[in-house]
Amino acid sequence: MLTRLSLRLRIFLFFCLLAVGGVAVSSVALWVSYRRAADPALFDAFIFAEIVIGFGLLALIAAVWLLFDDNVAKPIERLSAELRARAHAGVSRDLDLQAARYLGDLAPAAAGLANQLSDKTMGVAEAVAAETEHLAVEQQRLRALLTEIPVAILLASPSHRLVLYDGQAAEVLAQISHPRLNAPLFDYFQPDALQKAYAKLAKTGMEASCSLTSIDGAQTYSARMKPLGETSGYMLILDDSAANIAPEAARPLVYDFGLLNTSTDQSFETLPLRELCFVVFDTETTGLLPHKDEIVQIGAVRVVNGRMVEGERLDMLVNPVMPIPAASTKVHKITDRMVEGAPEIAEAGRIFHEFARNAVIVAHNAPFDMAFLRRHADRMKVEWTHPVLDTVLLSAVLFGASDTHTLDALCERLDITIPHELRHTALGDAVATAEALVRMLPMLQARGMNTFGEVIEATRRHGRLLEDLN
Template identity: 80%
Template sequence: MLNRLSLRLRIFLFFCLLAFGALTVSSLALWISYRRVADPDLLDSFIFAEILMGFGFLALTAAVWLLFDDNVAKPIERISAQLRARAHAGVSTELDTQAARYLGDLAPAAAGLADQLSGKTMDVAQAVAEETAHLAAEKHRLTALLTEIPVAMLLASPTHKIVLYDGQAAEVLAQVAHPRLNASLFEYLQSNPLEEAHARLVKTGLEVACTLTSVDGTQSYRARMKPLGGAPGYMLIFEDSAANIAPEAARPLVYDFDLLNTSTDEAFENLALQDLCFVVFDTETTGLLPHKDEIVQIGAVRVVNGRIVDGEQLDMLVDPGIPIPPASTKVHKISDRMVQGAPGIADAGRALHQFARDAVIVAHNAPFDMAFLRRHAKHMDVDWDHPILDTVLLSAVLFGASDKHTLDALCERLEITIPDQLRHTALGDAVATAEALVRMLPMLQARGMTTFGLVVEATRQHGRLLEDLN
């Protein structure tokens, strides 16, 4: 049980035990002394003496605990978080040895070990960087090649989840909804023709020609479904997509082959962090009162298998239906003129809801942003019942509740740079929050919080932070 408590809380309980023990011993000593004196007239004096001693013990214990907390417990917690950030999040900032000056040689020794390990990993990092650059070049060539092929192609897992899509396929999917890795094809295409074609593919092991229809019934596609050899899943080729889509307008190839072997039948609480999809979003608003102000911009990005998916993002201006105060425009640079003709909150909210389908929603100070969305849930005709993570609470879990947990402070700790022109824009802040999440996920796993349920349980201990923040 105690192992689940933070270091600072365990130390606080230790000092509470010392105070209780001191009060017990002093009370027992005065009681024995009073019984030996056997003078009832002295009872009030003994009680008064115990009260004085009790307040004295409590004050002394509290003073010593505060000194110990500031000079020992907090520095240990801070050094632990910084070491974990260096080990698992790729952070290279210097350890704060000055804050841990009362810990003897612990901080310098930890800093020396960290520097030595960092030096030894430089060669490995350089080799990885070179190989990554090579793979990026290969991907660029593959993307260029596929762009010249006037058909739309995607790969799907055996459960019909999207594993890869090329530029033309992105345009086909976008006719129905925003294309997303790990999204079900049933969100875009009617299920019966797709399942029938897949059943024939599995039975024969040969290519199957089929006609597919969009879920809204407005589009029809001639397609071919091909097996992937020994790999699970299949390739889906839309043969007549070239008639409506220009190859030169194609988006880059988007893929994650690990999704071929991912099963998400378990409840969210039991899923491993690396198996989750996250949608990280942020909003800009007309003011800071969710019960009366309105959203003017929504930005969101998707994180799949621990990485931000290039090209899968939302960046929408929203017509708030009310004037934008000049003070708010000064912060986010969005004026009344800019939102003219933009979708209202109902349409924008539905787009975000679809984009975040089957994903964990992540935000920095999520209660604030979610309050705006939930107030308009009836107009959107959606239920905001997604699992939610708050990076304020994740920061508190990893770096201690006593630290600052603003987005700027978190980004500084994790060496994330937000360009000035993107700060206080919905997409810019969403990308920064997503980068922070990606760096914190391995740190959480290193702390033993490997499933979504364990992470949520840890964040609940710091819920008061959000109450104070809001």
């Protein structure tokens, strides 16, 4: 049981036990002395002596605990977090040895080990960079080859989830809903034709043709479903004539082949962290009161299999239907003229809701941003039932509740730079928060928190931080 408590809490309990023991021992000693004196007239004097001794012991132990907490417990907690950040999140900044100056040789020894690890990591990183450059060249060749093929191509897992789509497929999917890795194809196409074609492909191992209808019934696409050889899943090809795609259009590829074997039948609580899809978002608003102010911008990025998906971002201005105060414009640089003609929150909220479908929503101080969205849920005609993760609480879990947990402080600890021109823009802050999340995921796993449920359980111990922030 005690091993599940934080180091600082265990030390606090130790000093509490010391205080209780000291008071108990002094009480017993005075009681025995009083009985041996056998003089009832001394009772009040012994009681007064116990009160003085008790309060004196408590004051002394409290003072020693505060000194120990500030100079030993907190530095150990901070040093552990910094070492874990270097080992698992790629952070390379120097350790704060001044904060751990009372830990003897522990901090310099840890710094030496961390530097040695960094040197070895640098060698590995150079080798990875060389291989990555080679893969980039191969990818460019693949894109050039695809450009000559006048069709839209996507790959799906056996559970009909998107594993890869090219630029032309993205155009087709965007006519129905925002293209998203790991999204079910049933979010875009009616399931009957897809399931029948896949059943035929699985039975014969041969290409199967089908006619796909968009989920809203507005469009129909001629498609061919092809097997992937020994690999599970299938390729879906949408004919150029049906999709109205320009053959000369750019063909960026968005993919994650790890999704071919991702399990989809588990609840969020039992899913491994790296198998979760996260949508990290931020908002800019007319003010700081969710019950009366309005959203003026929403920015969001998707994190799949522990990495940001560059092609899947949302950046929307929102018309608040009210004047934007000059004080707010000074922060986020959004003016009344900029939001003219932008969608109102009912439409913008529905777009974001669709973008975040089947994903965990992540934000820095999530209750603040979610309050704006939930307030207008009826107008949006949606329900915000997504699991929510807060990077403020993740920071508290990893770096200790006593540290500062602003977005700037978290990014500084994790070696993340937010370009000045992007700070206090919804997308800029969302990207910074997503980078922090990506770096914190392996740190959480190193702490033994491998599933979403375990992480949520750990964050609940720090809920008071959000109450104080809001």
